[in-house]
Structure formats: C-alpha cells, structure tokens
Amino acid sequence: MTATMPPKPEPFVHPALFYRSDAEYLEGLVPFVTDGLDAGQPVAISVPGPQGRLLTDALGPAAERVHLLDMTVAGRNPGRIIAGVLRRFADRHRDRHVRIIGEPIWPGRSATEYPACAQHEALINAAFTGRDVTIVCPYDVAGLEASVLADARQTHPLLWEGEQRYPSADYAPDDVVARYNEPFQHTGDAEVHLVATAADLSPARRRIADRARTLGLPAARIPDLELIATELAANSLQHAGAPCELRLWRENGEIVCEARDTGQLTDPLAGRRPAEGFSGRGLLLINDLADLVRTHTSAQGTTIRAYLRP
Template sequence: MITEIPPRGDFVHPAVFYASDEEYLDLLVPFVKDGVALGHPVAAAVPGDRLRLLRDALGDVTDEVLLLDMEVEGRNPGRIIPAVLRRFADRHSGKHVRIIGEPIWAGRSEVEYPACAQHEALINLAFAGRDVTIACPYDVTALDEHVLTDALATHPLVWETGRHYDSDHYAPDAVVSRYNLSLDTAATAATLEVATTADLRGARRFATDQGQHLGLSADRAADLALITTELVVNSLRHGGGACVVSVWQDGAHLVCTVRDAGYLADPLAGRRPAPPTQEGGRGLLMINQLADLVRVHTTPLGTTTHAFLRIDA
C-alpha cells in the first residue's frame, strides 16, 4: 500500500520515480488494485511498452481499468488534460478517481519536452480541489537529470519504492514560465499576412497548398486547413486584429506558425473542456486535438503558436 485514501476534494499529484520494471510494478500495481477494491474508477495512460507490462501484471482486474497508449493519446501534450485526464475524471464525478499518466518518456524529442513540462505543471491548476489522484511515473535510469529536476518542481509529492515524501522544490508556475520558449521559424518558410476576416479563405488555401507541397496526405491537409482557420480567427479576435501565417518543414513535421500582437494570459487556454452549453471557445481545444504537437510562446509583446503535423502520418 503506497498512499492513504485522500480526503474528499483533495487533489493528489505525485511523481513516481522508478528504476526498473520491478519497481514500476511494485509502485503502481497496488495503486491500481487498491483503487479497484475501493470502487474508485481507475485509468492508466502510459507509453506502449509500459502499457503491455502493466496489463500483464494486473491480472484479473485488467478489465476494470481503462488502459490507454500515451504515445497515441498524448502525442501532443496539450491534449492530455482535456482529452485524457478530464474526460475520464469528469465521467466519474462524485467518486475519487485514480489515474496513472506517463507523458514523458525517453523517446520524447527536445522540441516536445517544453510542452510536456508545462503540461505536468498545469495539471495542478486544472485539477485544484478535484477528488482525483494523478500519479506520473518517471524512469530515473532513462531520463535526463533536468527532467527529474523539473518533475520535483511540477509535483508536490514524490513516490519511490518504500517511501513517499513532499517535494521541497515544488514550483509549477516557474516551470510554466521557464518553458515559455520561442521557436525559430525557418528562413525558407512560406508566409502570408492576414489582416481581416476577408482574408480567411486565402489563408486556408495558402496553408493547404503548402501542406500538399510538403507531402501531407489529403486528410491531414484538411486538418491543417482547420488548424489554420482557428488560429487566424483567434488572432483576428484577440491578437491585435492581424497576424502572419508561416508554413515550413522541420524534419518529419510540417509546422504551421501564426504570429500576432496579442497576449495569451490564460495558461489553460485550449486545455479546459468547454461545457456542452457554451457557444464557441473550442478553437484551441480543436487545434490541440488535431495537431501532433502545439508549442506556444506568449509575452505582452505578442504570441506565436506553432502547430506540428507529421508529414508521413
């Protein structure tokens, strides 16, 4: 038994440090089985190899746990809170919910990692006061030291084999700020200035043409058109009334970048599910759902949003 049952309304968010498959299972299988025994809804969203390991170890309770491949569901860290964590927790309001979420693994790229770190920090804001435990495993043998240091800043608790303790370095706001990083747009990027809604159709056509030129499939080119539309509309409404759209290739990804003069003050924008009765306000949510990665850099001088789509997907 790793942790006591949290009191009602007490959000629990530990970093789970493990150094082997055995430690992984010793830390997480009791967490899952205790939850099932207590009638807590339980989900696990972890990378594919960890998913197979966990499934095999859960035995007769496997069918009572929602198991998700984080490499699929959470490829874009910006979709994890609304489409994985909140979706499961909101479905079981009124009960304490247990979730294992492993969004950071050794295969994550340097471009993805800042979005991952911000995601881990923002979980605390998104679930403050909720009756939920979200345990986040970290492989201490495979991840860089700075990743583990960041984990201590984004999680108020740490679980290790045989003990759990408070983190002395908990500072999630500092992590959100530290990874609010700019990305250079390629010098070869095609660009288009958009000044009014009358230019919206041209912006969609521009993005689609560039996407097809760079090798996007027809379906993903259609997704790119939707992403571009929502980013441009958001900029025209909230970003100073004009924007610049750029499309370029970064390795295996097409990147659609929209730059405007606005400031994105809400760090959970695009990560907070919209109530069914709400009109509008779903554009950034949809962008996070469609893109393989979203990186945002925002300051009082302007905001730049980069949406990545794998060209070979």
C-alpha cells in the same frame, strides 16, 4: 474559547513516481490500481504501450476493470492530455474519487516536444485543484535526463520513491510554465500569409493547403491543416483584435504551421481544458488535430506553432 478546525486537505493528489526498473514500476503502481478497484473507485491507466502491457499482465483479470490508453497515441500532443485523457475520464465519475496513472514523459520524447510536456505536468495542478482525483505520473529514472527529473520535482507536490512518500521541497509549477515559455528561432524564408480580416481566411487557407501539398503533407491530413490554420488566424482576429501572420514550412520531417499576432495569451490553460460553450473551442480543436502544439507569449505578442507528421 472556540476551537478552530484545521483546514480540510486538498482532495487532489499529484505524485511523481520515480522508478528504476520494471519491478519498481509494478511495486509502485499495481497496489495503487488494486486498492482503488477494491474501494470501488474508477481507475484509468494512460502510459506508453510497453508499460501498459507490463501493468495489465501484472494485474491479470483485474485489468478488465481498468480504462487503458496508450499515451504515445492519446497524449502524443501533450496539449490535449488534460482535456482529452484526464478530464474526459475524471468528469465521467464526479461522484467518486478517481485514480489515474499518466505517463506523458518517456525516453524518446524529442527536444521539441519536451517543453510542452513539462508545462503540461505543471498545469495539471491548476486544472485539478479541488477535484477528488489522484494522478500518479511515473518517471523512468534510468532512461530520463537529470534535468527532466529536476523538473518533475518542481511540477509534482509529492514524490514516491520505492516505499518513500514525501512532499517535494522544490515544488514550483508556475516557474516551470514560465521557464518553458521559450521564444522560437526564426523560420528562415517561409512564406507569410497575412490575415487582417475574416475575408482573408479562405484565401489564406487555400494558399496554406497548396503549400503543404508541395511540402509533402499527405492528402488525408490537408483538411486537418486547413482547420488548424483557420482556427489559428480566427483566434488572433477574435482575441488579439489584430492581424495574424501565418507561416508554413517543413522541419525535421514535420509540417509546421505558425501563427503570430501582437496579443498576449494570459491563460496558460487555454486550449487544454474542456470548452465551456463556444469559448476556447478553437485552441482545443488545434490541440486535438495537431501532433504537437508549442506556444510563446509575451507583452510583445504571441506565436503558436502546430506540428503535423506526414
């Protein structure tokens, strides 16, 4: 009789840390950092500024060996966190186990931002399957709504609370991605700029830029908007094989550029993972330039909204 070897455990670990105070925050994360450093593992911390200062003060001289980012800057758009924060660090250290603290959801995230945040947390699991990486995501129990914590239980296979470490009975990341694939409300009387062929790209880009100036977008951000509009329309022409309708308006102090086409976006990680060759660079660039990107896709078509803060 031949013995059957048990399957190797998944090397990727993705816990949510539920904390109720600064003390619980430090008790859960400082040992995670110092144990990694002692083992010679690369460690990155990407959390909101005040939390970063809290951790670096507690770590003392060890903080100099940690890669630190302010998540409110690097991850303001949740769509760029996987490629621009997590993968950028992990890919530099493929020969060793990597430890990352990432806090993309904090009190103060808007209702417009949150669906993209929840989808990001769910998609981390698909993006890092098989990778020798641990990503701990802290959640402020005192400051976040109960629904956010419920989503965290669905997007993280492991939960850390105080000294407890246990698997989440509610883990269902695909359900979260689908639930926040929300249809958008109508945009009122926003002008429509139809891009049916590549020849329409330049005129549409000029009209979008002119409209943005009248809506108060600073001159320094006009080139970003022009690139976003161009890539949105070109993506529709290339991948949907259909015309793109571009719209632009101001909403809650932000400039919103929207693209609609009749194609269906089947890869939820499109634009969120590092590009391979020339494939996927357009959506990746949009995520890099915009302050927020939201998407709704179905068999009837796809709408992508890119938000820019003046």
